[in-house]
Amino acid sequence: MSTLLDTIAGVRSEVCALHAELTRYELVVWTAGNVSGRIPGHELMVIKPSGVSYDELTPELMVVTDLHGTPVDGHGTVEWGNPGLSPSSDTAAHAYVYRNMPDVGGVVHTHSTYATAWAARGEEIPCVLTMMGDEFGGSIPVGPFALIGDDSIGRGIVDTLTASNSPAVLMQNHGPFTIGKDARAAVKAAVMCEEVARTVHIARQLGEPLPIDRAKIDSLYERYQNVYGR
Numbered sequence: 001m002s003t004l005l006d007t008i009a010g011v012r013s014e015v016c017a018l019h020a021e022l023t024r025y026e027l028v029v030w031t032a033g034n035v036s037g038r039i040p041g042h043e044l045m046v047i048k049p050s051g052v053s054y055d056e057l058t059p060e061l062m063v064v065t066d067l068h069g070t071p072v073d074g075h076g077t078v079e080w081g082n083p084g085l086s087p088s089s090d091t092a093a094h095a096y097v098y099r100n101m102p103d104v105g106g107v108v109h110t111h112s113t114y115a116t117a118w119a120a121r122g123e124e125i126p127c128v129l130t131m132m133g134d135e136f137g138g139s140i141p142v143g144p145f146a147l148i149g150d151d152s153i154g155r156g157i158v159d160t161l162t163a164s165n166s167p168a169v170l171m172q173n174h175g176p177f178t179i180g181k182d183a184r185a186a187v188k189a190a191v192m193c194e195e196v197a198r199t200v201h202i203a204r205q206l207g208e209p210l211p212i213d214r215a216k217i218d219s220l221y222e223r224y225q226n227v228y229g230r
């Protein structure tokens with residue numbers, strides 16, 4: 001029977017490994033992006049330590065916090081073993097999402113170039129690609145401008161995503177935040193978000209992209225979410 005400590009170890013390993021996907025898909029520079037994962041069944045999450053390079057990350061360096069972003073002390077045990085590092089500076093935003101979206105098991109933030117360029121203009125990415133219908137069920141919305149330091153970013157993410165099919169939001173002047181049923185799904189949404197941001201940007205240089213009817217978007221979304229890959 002697996003224990004809470006086994007579960008924490010598993011989520012730490014997964015969250016740590018997924019940071020390699022951020023660099024593999026060139027979604028981040030330096031330390032400007034982070035992945036977190038919920039610890040299922042507990043009011044806990046695992047997130048990247050702040051300011052640590054991706055190539056230095058190990059599962060043991062991942063920080064376990066409560067859903068207010070406060071590191072847990074682990075009652076002094078080695079296994080919980082919080083590394084004594086600060087959790088990511090985006091922890092409050094991730095924690096707010098977990099508190100307010102119970103079905104979300106993973107959150108990702110990047111400053112990937114094309115998605116962030118759309119965020120800098122405060123412009124949603126219109127649904128002009130079947131891939132967008134599949135993954136996002138419509139356009140990728142823009143969230144409000146919000147400063148780091150309190151729940152403003154988290155509130156902006158939750159308010160925007162609860163009004164949309166999209167697992168990605170472009171926080172204005174900041175960058176994309178993505179969600180998923182687990183951390184891997186949130187990373188996938190971050191990869192897809194950057195891909196469609198780039199493609200739609202290029203299409204715009206050539207002319208006006210053609211919109212897709214709402215009914216066709218709904219059909220694409222339904223198939224991809226419920227049939228594809230099963």
Ligand SMILES: O=C(CO)[C@@H](O)[C@H](O)COP(=O)(O)O
Binds near residue numbers: 050051088
């Ligand atoms: O958006 C920002 C800063 O503006 C953050 O995403 C940081 O760049 C991430 O740093 P960590 O604290 O996660 O290392």
